[in-house]
Amino acid sequence: MxxxxxxxxxxxxxxxxxxxxxxxxxxxxxxxxxxxxxxxxxxxxxxxxxxxxxxxxxxxxxxxxxxxxxxxxxxxxxxxxxxxxxxxxxxxxxxxxxxxxxxxxxxxxxxxxPAAFTPRQAMAIGTAGYTAMLCVLALERHGVQPGDGDVLVTGATGGVGSVAVALLSRLGYRVTAATGKTAEADYLRRLGAATVIDRAELAAPGKPLQKERWAAVVDAVGSHTLVNALAQTRYGGVVAACGLAQGMDLPGTVAPFILRGVTLAGIDSVMAPMPRRREAWQRLARDLDAALLESxxxxxxxxxxxxxxxxxxxxxxxxxxxxxxx
CATH class of the missing domain: 3.90.180.10 (Medium-chain alcohol dehydrogenases, catalytic domain)
Incomplete structure (x- = not known):
């Protein structure tokens, strides 16, 4: 039993x-x-x-x-x-x-x-952290470099967002964290966020193209937040989409794709092939700060x-x- x-x-x-x-x-x-x-x-x-x-x-x-x-x-x-x-x-x-x-x-x-982790640490990472690492790998495959500009992380106090902030910051990226929990700004800065913004800036319907702000985005929210993130991504930038906390709809236009060459990279953690899984766990063992994970x-x-x-x-x-x- x-x-x-x-x-x-x-x-x-x-x-x-x-x-x-x-x-x-x-x-x-x-x-x-x-x-x-x-x-x-x-x-x-x-x-x-x-x-x-x-x-x-x-x-x-x-x-x-x-x-x-x-x-x-x-x-x-x-x-x-x-x-x-x-x-x-x-x-x-x-x-x-x-x-x-x-x-x-x-x-x-x-x-x-991984030898670097205990079972407890591996589950502190879990699918959320493993998905965050898949997002980081997608940004790297598309050539995003730390010097290219700010990387936006939406849903930043969630599991995916928290690990993404910690990973990107340690890899040298300047991270902007978007959250509806303004009281958690200090928490996000401790994880490595350089700037914290209110999710309300992204959550409502916006223009098809907006001021270019982000070299790349890790989005765990979907819906209008994802559409606005796309509309604010710089020419040639990439947006890794892995969640639907706001919704699974995509109420936008093709303008960011055909006028700025933005790439929308879908991130699937459920059925990801084994080589990519092993790569993600190897990179987590190398790039994730154990003290930040515990925090x-x-x-x-x-x-x-x-x-x-x-x-x-x-x-x-x-x-x-x-x-x-x-």
């Missing part, structure tokens, strides 16, 4: 409860993972609160991230005792996830835990996840939440 957060759907709605399950209920997979830490990501919050149709099969154990030790394996790449990390692959959506003491997974989904992290237990998910969806959480799986 093992403890897990189980989501179920009934005529009365969706329930989320900490329960004990038999190992026989675990889904198919060639690796049995003893989960030591998981996280609470935005997608987990959507699933647990049922604010969006994230879950595709019921019942479901949420948790799109996990870190721990292999207990059993028939996969050629993994053996008992290996330390691994999981991000995405539909786990927590179509396959039982890692907000549980055990998870049965496909070995092809797993990445070795943006809070730890909770598995029993606290439902309440934390409500706070996350109500905009009452900054940075990263690590879930200790006792």
């Amino acid at each position: 093992f403890k897990a957060l189980l989501l179920d759907k009934t005529d009365a709605g969706v329930t989320a409860a900490l329960t004990e399950l038999d190992d026989a209920r675990l889904p198919a997979g060639d690796v049995l993972l003893g989960v030591e830490y998981s996280t609470l990501n935005y997608k987990d919050g959507l699933a647990i609160t049922n604010r969006a149709p994230v879950v595709r099969q019921w019942p479901m154990v949420p948790g799109i991230d996990g870190a721990g030790t292999v207990l059993e394996s028939t996969h050629p790449d993994w053996k008992p005792g290996d330390r691994v990390v999981l991000n995405g692959w539909g786990v927590g959506e179509t396959h039982w996830g890692c907000l549980a003491q055990r998870a049965r997974l496909k070995g092809d989904w797993l990445v070795p835990l 943006m992290t809070q730890e909770i237990g598995l029993a606290d996840v439902v309440d934390a998910a409500q706070r996350l969806m109500n905009g009452q959480v900054r940075g990263r939440i690590v879930v200790r799986i006792d």
Whole structure:
């Protein structure tokens, strides 16, 4: 038997409860993972609160991230005792996830835990931090250099935004952080932001082309915020889009693309190919300051996840939440 957060759907709605399950209920997979830490990501919050149709099969154990030790394996790449990390692959959506003491997974989904990180640190990073690193890699692939000008990070107090600010600043970029939480300006400056602006400057409908301000953008918000960021990006700049906190609509024009040569780079963390995942984790091990990571992290237990998910969806959480799986 093992403890897990189980989501179920009934005529009365969706329930989320900490329960004990038999190992026989675990889904198919060639690796049995003893989960030591998981996280609470935005997608987990959507699933647990049922604010969006994230879950595709019921019942479901949420948790799109996990870190721990292999207990059993028939996969050629993994053996008992290996330390691994999981991000995405539909786990927590179509396959039982890692907000549980055990998870049965496909070995092809797993990445070795970098030697630089403990399982707790890997989950402090989680999908949010891994996605932020994918965004940074996209900016680099498009040739953005630290001397090219300011880089805008939207949703900056969130998980993706916090890690993106810390990474970009350490790599030498001058970062402008956009947030609706003006009281968190000092927090963002400690992470490395040179300037903090109110998200209201970007959240309302704007002109198709605006004053050129940004050499590049990491956007976790979408909707009008993304459209305005595109309209303010300098000639030849790149915008990495990875989130939809404001909305999944894109109410803009093609003007930034055809008149300024702006590139909109979509960032997918769920199904990203393994070489890119390994590169992202290797770069995180090299470029993310462990002290800054700890400063943006809070730890909770598995029993606290439902309440934390409500706070996350109500905009009452900054940075990263690590879930200790006792």
